[in-house]
Amino acid sequence: MKHGRKVPKLQRDAAHRKALLANLVCALVEHRRIRTTLAKAKAVRPLAEKMVTLGKRGDLHARRTAISELRQPGMVKKLFEEIAPASKERQGGYTRITKLGQRRSDSAPMAFIEWVDAYVPPAPKTEEAEAEVVSADSKTAAAE
Incomplete structure (x- = not known):
């Protein structure tokens, strides 16, 4: 029976899942x-969502717990520094699933999963803006 079993097995053994x-x-x-x-x-x-909750806590134990679950310290750092602070005001429901329809090859139902409070990185600098910064730096260096 399937009473109390909430984790779908996805036809994989525990380690693979x-x-x-x-x-x-x-x-x-x-x-x-x-x-x-x-x-x-x-x-x-x-x-x-559990990882975002750990990221919102932000202490050392939460970080170590996340690293033990995800096994990629670089991604945990990004989660704690970018994703979790963006969801600081939200009390759960950090992800959104959008259904896309069926995959052509095997008709499997497909979906997007994304962060609700998506962090938008700063826009890359244009060449003109970089030229202004370089010229401003050279002017200050020449003045000294």
Whole structure:
């Protein structure tokens, strides 16, 4: 019977499933939005939201717990410094799943999973702006 079993098995053994979910969360942290099957998106949502909750706590124990779950310290750093602060005011529901329809090859239902409070990195500097900064730096150096 399936009473009390909330984690979908995704036709994988426990170690493979844990690695898959950790990699999906890391991809979500890195790319802000990923396209995957609906079943995987629904399975990764609780782990992703738990990681944001740890990121909002921000203490050393939370960071070590996140590293032990995700196994990628670089992604944990990005999660704690960019994703979690963007969701500071939100009391849960950090991710959004958008259904996309069926995949052409095998008709698997596909979905986007993304952060609701997506962090938008600063716009890259244009060449004109960089030239202004360089010229301003050279003027201050010449004045000294």
